[in-house]
Amino acid sequence: MAENSGILVFGEVADDGLSGTTKELLGKASEMAGTLGESVIGVVAGVGAKGAAQEMVAHGASKVYCSEGGALDAYNSDIYTAALQELAGEVSPSILLMGHTEVGRDLGPRLAFRLDTGIGTDCTDLNIDAETNLMVQTRPVYGGNAQAQVVVDGSSPQMATVRPKTLQPSEPDGSASGEIVDWQPSVDASASKTKVVDRVKAEASGMKLEEAPAIIAGGRGVGSTEAFDELAEIAGTLGGLVGATRAACDSGYISPSVQIGITGRVVSPDLYIAVALSGASQHMSGCLGSKVIVAVNKDPDANVFKDSRYGAVGDFKQVMPAFHEKCKELLASS
Amino acid sequence: MNIIVCVKQVPDPQMPLASFRIDPATNKLIPAPGIPPVINGYDEQAVEAALRLKEGGDAKITVLSMGTNLVSDVIKKPLSMGADELVLLQDDAFEDSDDYATAKVLVAAINKIGDFDIVICGRQSSDFDTGIVGAGVAELLGIPIVPIIRDVKMENGTVRIERVVADGYEVVEAAPPVLVTVSNELGEPRYPTLRGIMAAGRKQPTVWSAADLGIDASEAGVSGSKVKIMKLFQPEKVSQCEFIPGDSPAEIGANLALKLREDKVI
Ligand SMILES: Cc1cc2nc3c(=O)[nH]c(=O)nc-3n(C[C@H](O)[C@H](O)[C@H](O)COP(=O)(O)OP(=O)(O)OC[C@H]3O[C@@H](n4cnc5c(N)ncnc54)[C@H](O)[C@@H]3O)c2cc1C
Ligand SMILES: Nc1ncnc2c1ncn2[C@@H]1O[C@H](COP(=O)(O)O)[C@@H](O)[C@H]1O
Numbered sequence: 373m374a375e376n377s378g379i380l381v382f383g384e385v386a387d388d389g390l391s392g393t394t395k396e397l398l399g400k401a402s403e404m405a406g407t408l409g410e411s412v413i414g415v416v417a418g419v420g421a422k423g424a425a426q427e428m429v430a431h432g433a434s435k436v437y438c439s440e441g442g443a444l445d446a447y448n449s450d451i452y453t454a455a456l457q458e459l460a461g462e463v464s465p466s467i468l469l470m471g472h473t474e475v476g477r478d479l480g481p482r483l484a485f486r487l488d489t490g491i492g493t494d495c496t497d498l499n500i501d502a503e504t505n506l507m508v509q510t511r512p513v514y515g516g517n518a519q520a521q522v523v524v525d526g527s528s529p530q531m532a533t534v535r536p537k538t539l540q541p542s543e544p545d546g547s548a549s550g551e552i553v554d555w556q557p558s559v560d561a562s563a564s565k566t567k568v569v570d571r572v573k574a575e576a577s578g579m580k581l582e583e584a585p586a587i588i589a590g591g592r593g594v595g596s597t598e599a600f601d602e603l604a605e606i607a608g609t610l611g612g613l614v615g616a617t618r619a620a621c622d623s624g625y626i627s628p629s630v631q632i633g634i635t636g637r638v639v640s641p642d643l644y645i646a647v648a649l650s651g652a653s654q655h656m657s658g659c660l661g662s663k664v665i666v667a668v669n670k671d672p673d674a675n676v677f678k679d680s681r682y683g684a685v686g687d688f689k690q691v692m693p694a695f696h697e698k699c700k701e702l703l704a705s706s
Numbered sequence: 707m708n709i710i711v712c713v714k715q716v717p718d719p720q721m722p723l724a725s726f727r728i729d730p731a732t733n734k735l736i737p738a739p740g741i742p743p744v745i746n747g748y749d750e751q752a753v754e755a756a757l758r759l760k761e762g763g764d765a766k767i768t769v770l771s772m773g774t775n776l777v778s779d780v781i782k783k784p785l786s787m788g789a790d791e792l793v794l795l796q797d798d799a800f801e802d803s804d805d806y807a808t809a810k811v812l813v814a815a816i817n818k819i820g821d822f823d824i825v826i827c828g829r830q831s832s833d834f835d836t837g838i839v840g841a842g843v844a845e846l847l848g849i850p851i852v853p854i855i856r857d858v859k860m861e862n863g864t865v866r867i868e869r870v871v872a873d874g875y876e877v878v879e880a881a882p883p884v885l886v887t888v889s890n891e892l893g894e895p896r897y898p899t900l901r902g903i904m905a906a907g908r909k910q911p912t913v914w915s916a917a918d919l920g921i922d923a924s925e926a927g928v929s930g931s932k933v934k935i936m937k938l939f940q941p942e943k944v945s946q947c948e949f950i951p952g953d954s955p956a957e958i959g960a961n962l963a964l965k966l967r968e969d970k971v972i
Contacts, residue, residue, distance in 0.1 A: 449851070449853075450850070474871060474872055477837060477853070477854075478841070478853050478854075481805075481837065481838040481840075481841035481842060482841045482844075482845055482851070484806075484838070484842075484932075485806075485809070485841065485842045485845035485846060486845060489932060490804070490806055490931070490932025490933040491838065491932075491933070492836075492933060493835075493836050493837055493838060494835065494836075494837075508936065511835075512835070513833065513834050513835055513938070514717070514719070514726070514735065514832075514833060514834075514835070515719055515832060515835065517723065517726050517940065518726070518728055518735075518938055518939065518940050518941075519938070519939055519940075519941055520834070520935055520937065520938050521935070521936045521937040521938075522933050522934060522935050522936060523933070523934050523936060524932055524933055524934075525932075525933075525934045526932065527932050565850035565880060565881075566850050566852055566878050566879065566880040566884075567878065567879045567880070568876050568877070568878050569877050569878070569879050570876070570877035571871075571874065571875075571876050571877075572874045572875050572876075572877070573873050573874040574873055574874040586972075610972055618890060622890060622894075628870070628890075628891050629872065629873060629874065634835060635829070635830070635889070635890070637872075642971060643966065643971050643972065652720075654719070663971070664966070664969065664971050666962065666966070667947070668962075672949075675723065677945065677947045677949075678943055678945040678947065679943075679945075680947045681946065681947065681948065682947065682948055682949075682950055682962065682965060682966075683947045683948070683949045683950065684949075684950045684955075684958045684959065684962050685949060685958070686954075686955030686958050686959075687955055690954070690955035690956050690959065691955045691956070691958055691959035691962070692959060693956070693959070694955070694956035694957070694958075694959030694960045695959035695960065695962050695963050696959075697960070698959070698960040698962075698963035698964065699963045699972060702963060702964075702967045702972065703972070
C-alpha cells in the first residue's frame with residue numbers, strides 16, 4: 373500500500389458551519405499525519421460547504437475538496453457513496469475518517485465495500501502504531517462492557533468512523549493556508565436507487581439535545597408520560613432538556629428521538645442527571661463525556677452509580693420534586 | 707414474495723456484568739456458564755418485520771445464519787415465530803470472520819438461494835456493535851439499501867419503507883430487490899406460539915458448508931478478514947460516587963441541589 377498517502381477526512385456541515393465532530397476528526401487526523409509525515413485532506417459537500425471548507429483549512433487540512441451547488445447538496449446515500457468512491461480513487465489516501473453520525477453510519481460501511489477495504493465503526497480513539505505505522509482503532513464492544521483494539525491490515529484506505537464527542541477538537545488557526553478545490557464528481561441524481569417520498573418530523577424543541585447544558589435522562593422506572601413531563605419541567609428550570617433510555621422510549625413514555633446511548637444520541641452536557649435508569653453500558657456510552665453525572669435510583673446497588681459523581685438513593689418521585697424546589701430557590705437568589 | 711432474513715446468535719447482552727469475562731490469551735469472551743446465547747435483538751425484530759410482510763401477502767421467509775457454535779433451541783426461534791425455512795452456514799473455515807468475510811459468506815448463500823425480493827438484517831449485532839454486514843451484503847449484491855428502519859411494506863410491487871432519522875422518519879420507496887436493516891423502533895417481536903414451537907421442532911434446518919457455497923477457506927475466517935483484532939479488554943472502572951446524605955428522599959433531593967450549587971454546576 374506504499375502508494376497510498378494522506379488522511380482524508382469527510383467533513384459535515386452543521387447549522388453554524390463545520391460540525392463539531394469534524395473538528396474532532398481534524399484534531400486527531402493532524403496528530404496522526406504528523407506522526408506519519410503525511411498530510412490531512414478534507415472533503416465536504418452540501419449547502420454551506422464553501423464556508424466549512426475554509427474552516428477545515430483552519431483546523432489543519434492542507435487541501436479540501438469542496439462541492440456546493442451540485443448533486444451533493446442534499447445527502448443521498450447512493451449518490452454520496454458513488455462520489456466518495458470516485459474521490460477516494462483519485463486521492464488514494466492511506467486513511468479515511470468520518471464521524472459515526474447519521475451520515476457516517478450509512479456511508480462508511482458502504483464505501484468500505486466499494487473500496488474493498490476494512491472499516492472500524494464507532495471508534496473512541498485512534499493512534500498510529502509505532503512499529504507497523506498502522507492506525508490502531510479503539511472501539512467499545514459488547515455494548516461498552518469491553519473495548520477492542522483493531523487494525524485494518526492489508527487493504528487501504530484504513531477506514532474508521534469515530535463516535536462524536538470522544539476526541540479533542542483542534543483549535544482553529546486563522547492564518548493556516550490550504551488549497552480549496554472545486555470538486556465536481558461525475559455522478560448525478562440518476563445514481564439514486566431509492567426515493568424519499570415523505571418526511572415526518574417528530575415535535576421539535578428549539579434546542580438540540582447535543583447542545584443542552586443540562587440533561588435529565590429518565591429510564592423505565594420513570595413509568596409514565598406524565599412523570600416524564602415533570603422531569604422536562606425540572607430540566608427546563610436548569611436550562612436543559614430531557615433524554616431517555618431505550619427502555620423508556622420502547623415503553624412509549626417519550627419520543628424515540630431523545631434516546632441516548634450507542635444506538636441513540638451521544639451527549640456531553642455539563643450536568644447529566646440519570647433518573648430511574650439502571651446504567652446499562654449501552655446507555656451510559658452515550659453520556660460518559662458529561663462533566664458531572666448524577667444518579668437518582670431507589671436501588672443502591674444499581675450499576676449507574678459506578679459511573680456517577682454523585683448518587684441519590686431513593687424514589688425519584690420524592691427526590692426530584694424536592695430537588696426542583698431547592699433549585700428554584702437557589703436560582704432565584706442568584 | 708421471497709424474503710431472506712439474516713440472524714446472528716450472540717452472547718446475551720443483558721447478562722449480569724459479573725458474568726462478563728474476557729480471556730486475554732485468546733482475546734475472546736468466555737461464554738458465561740448457565741447463560742445461553744440469544745438471537746441478536748434487532749434480528750428478532752427483522753424476523754418480526756418479515757412476518758408482518760407475510761401477513762400482508764403471500765410470502766416465503768428464509769432465515770440465514772452463519773456461526774460455528776449455533777445452539778439448536780436458540781437458532782430455531784425464528785422458525786417457531788413463523789419463518790418457513792432455516793439455512794445454517796456452518797464450517798470451521800467461517801470461525802472468527804469479520805464483517806467483511808461474513809458479508810461474503812452470506813452473499814454466497816443468498817446467491818445460492820437465488821430468488822429474493824427483500825433481504826432483512828438487523829441494524830447491528832450486539833456483540834461487536836459494528837453495523838456493517840447489512841451494508842456489505844447490499845453492496846456485494848449490488849442492490850439498494852435502506853438502513854435503520856421502523857416499517858417495511860410491499861405495495862403494488864414497490865417496497866415502501868419508514869426509515870428512522872434523527873428528527874423523525876422518512877418514507878422511502880424502492881423497487882425490489884432491496885435490503886433493509888431493522889431498528890428497535892419497529893416494535894416488539896412476537897412470541898412463538900406453542901404450535902409454532904412444535905412445528906419448529908419437527909423442521910430440519912438446511913446446513914451449507916464453505917464447499918457447498920463454493921467459498922475457499924482463504925476467503926472466510928481470519929484469512930478472509932480485513933479487520934484484525936489486536937486486543938480485547940475490559941477497562942477498569944473505579945467508582946468515585948459520593949452518595950448524598952439525608953434522612954428522607956426529599957432531604958436527599960434538596961441536599962443534591964445544594965451540592966451541585968456548591969460545585970457551581972447549577
Ligand atoms: C445492541 C443494543 C443497543 C442498545 N442501545 C441502547 C441505547 O442506545 N440506549 C439505551 O438507553 N439502551 C440501549 N440498549 C438497552 C440497554 O441494554 C438497557 O436494556 C436499557 O438501557 C435499560 O433501560 P433502563 O435503565 O431505563 O431500564 P431498567 O434496566 O429496567 O432500569 C430501571 C431502573 O429504574 C430504577 N427505578 C425503578 N423505579 C424507580 C423509582 N420509583 N425511583 C428510582 N429508581 C427507580 C430501578 O432500580 C432500575 O435501576 C441497547 C441494547 C442492545 C442489546
Ligand atoms: N453471522 C451472521 N449470520 C447471519 N447474519 C448476520 C451475521 N452477522 C451479522 N449478520 C446480520 O448483519 C446485521 C449487522 O451485523 P453487524 O454488522 O455485525 O453489526 C445483523 O443484525 C444480522 O442481521
